[in-house]
Amino acid sequence: EPSDELWIGLNDLKVQMYFEWSDGTPVTYTKWLRGEPTHANNRQEDCVVMKGKDGFWADHSCEKKIGYICKRKPMSDAPIEEETIGMGCQRGWKRHGFYCYLIGNTFVTFSQANQTCGKHQAFLATVEDRYEQAYLTSLVGLRTERYFWIGLSDVEEKGTFKWANGESVLFTHWNSEMPGKKPGCVAMRTGIAGGLWDVIKCEEKAKFICKVWAEGVTPPPVPTTTPIPQCPEGWDSSNRISFCFKPFSRAEHKKTWLESQEFCRSIGGDLASINGKDEQYVIWRSIANNGYYHQNFWMGLYYLNPDDGFAWSDGSPVRYENWGFGEPNNYQGVELCTEISGDSSMLWNDRHCDYMYGWICQIRKGASVKPEPTESPVPEYRTTEDGWIIHEDKQYYFSTETAPMEEGREFCKKNFGDLSVIESESERKFLWRYILKNGKEDAYFIGLQLSIDQRTSWVDGTPVDYLAWAPHEPNFANNDENCVVMYKNLGFWNDINCGYPNPYICERHNSSVNSTVPPTTFSTPRGCRPTWLSFRNKCYKIFGSTEEERVTWHAARTACMNLGGNLASIPNEQVQGTVHTFLTFHLKDFATETWIGLNDINHEMRFLWTDGTGVYFTNWAKGFPSGHMDLYAYSGKADCVAMKNKPVKEAGKWADQSCDNSRGYICQINADAEFLPSTTSSLSNIIRYGNSSYLFIHTEMTWEDAWKNCKQNQFDLSSVLDPYSHSFLWLKILKYGVPVWIGLNSNVTNGRYEWIDNWRMKYTKWGEGEPKQKIGCVYLDITGVWKTGFCNESYFSVCKKSDVQAPTEPPQLPGKCPESEGHRSWLPFRGHCYYIESSSSRNWAQASLECLRLG
8 A cells, every 4th residue: 555664674773874684685676765765863764664555665763663574485394385276267377356367388479479368368468557567477577488478569659559459558567778769569577577578579489478357257347438627728738638738948947857857746747758649749739839949858757767667757657659869878877867859859868867958747637736836046056256166165166268278277276276176976966067057068177187108197186086987988089188078968077188178177175265366386497408409498309300210290209209298389479489490490401391299180170289288379381271181192181280391481381281291300398407407698699590690789779770780880680581580580589578670671662662681572471460551661579570660669670691692683674664554554574564454354365365465
């Protein structure tokens, strides 16, 4: 009876919350009532009862006086029970309630079993309730055969289960992961899963159970038709079903599955159960009428007890299904509740029960709807004044902006914290539920790191005692996934390149915020080993001067790693200037391009640095990245990036190409305190480079005065003829931190920007929006680009004296160009006249004839 409570042998009398069977049997199965065991602090609840019609368990005080269930082994001298003939049953049949049952003794298909029962004026067994199920389990549960056919199948209509004799399906008892996706016929299991139902192929052969009314039993009369009561306002139904349905979609108050179930029960109903296409259509119509297209909703199907398979929240049998492709898949073993899609397909999908969705309630026709529970206005999370979420003894910050890991970690540290360290399942679930409800991105950085040998560690040194990887992770793809993100969908973890921009989760302890000044870090002077070049706490070395040193991208990275570093990364343009300095001193005469660490091996056209540095700057050559196959490479795919060495004007620019090409390469390692940086000054006024000498003037003066000053020293204001000399000059002025005048001017050259030392302009490095034509003088800015400035402004300057004479312009030949006519004007250059037609287009032959016509 629903009100029954009976003692069973489970207890925790010896150790609190450690439950044992009184006969010493290992505890391998439990069936706790929701919220149990409670073990309230104010009373000792050490003994367990089985209660209610479903037989769930709860702990109670052992002093309570109620009934009990005893168990003993069979008596060895018990008399052999003679076969008894049930009253009203034929010989060999057994009576239970109003029915007789026969266990078939031959192995037959489902169809043959149904025919065999028919020959006895019986039918393949139906199961009307748990009591009848318990009786049948007692008949076959301990048999050695694997299966016994009962009369249920969905062969007539896939997904809709019906009894072979046409009775309504009032009860189901599915095994784990049943009824599944494949159509078939239903058989009752034996053994450890005794009595549970499996869907198997109807052509399989098994024994069977027949069922027939016992003699002398009068079947109940067909119930008379009574007027069907109506639905409350706002609810929907049809004449063929006895329930009313209503979808609820509230953007600010989405609910978990259990919260949705609690809401529906509080108003007198339950989460919707769908027992056929009629209910499904009514629900779709209601969703469409309310304008809730393409939203997902909770319904009442759940899988909270894996031993029993799917069940409906209201207890109705599972006799109809409409799963999406590949569902249910119980991903990661945590998808135990069911959502339904709010479109015309109305497909079902199993989902983690803590997802936040709308929900669909049902209520029996004629029942009155109780008032809805009041939504609590109290915020779900406590926050600090600066917006961090308080949980237990920690505070968390969930970023809304994406950034590479180092940038996110820098923010955390500035706010007295670090990237989050997750030490338990409960902490992981708390963080996951927050980003599931509030997060806008798919993944969030946490503080877990992977070393080159794939060992895990937390950024703050906390021991790694808990991990929650997603399936097939970590995979350390391309050997450069050293950081970890938490997925929003289920809260599990994935390794990723540290430079891939993601939001991040910061963590700090409540006690750590006790100062108004962020913690200060002190840097120790560091330098580079001999033959390595130093810049900003990094050391660089270029390989590939000989054919033997030129290797594939992967081999180059391995070589750099063996030296304790990685392929060079270039996080910003100032470091790019340093690499240009490398080119200046080491690559100018190289006959090969050089590999750097940039690649898109893991994600096409998502270029990342292999050392995890963020991509803040790119320096692509014209036409790159190609975004397609490398036609000149054996492997085809252009996934790795090299610095070009030709043409000269593109030296240092980047090009993606096949990783299997053999190239030089640039290694990068961190500077080491063991090698102190040089203390000698490099700010000498005159510096020799290549075939030129440069004089840096540290006095501010106008462009005209700077030019005159250079002339007095037998120099000229410097020309910049290629990327090599540009990077050389730029790196030098970075040490001064101020712009310098260079020898480019338009005032003394008839409005055209030309070098004052007569070199031709084959290379430019104008800044954005430059040159401004009305401003005649040019300086090299500390950002590494050329800018025009008013000639009366004062800057430092750089003079140049070259060992090579500038080529002279060939003299103009005598004569003049034709007079301009209409829109046609001729331009003189080096003894010829040119006319450019841009207002109309012709093919080559037409254009050639037109030029001949014009002379």
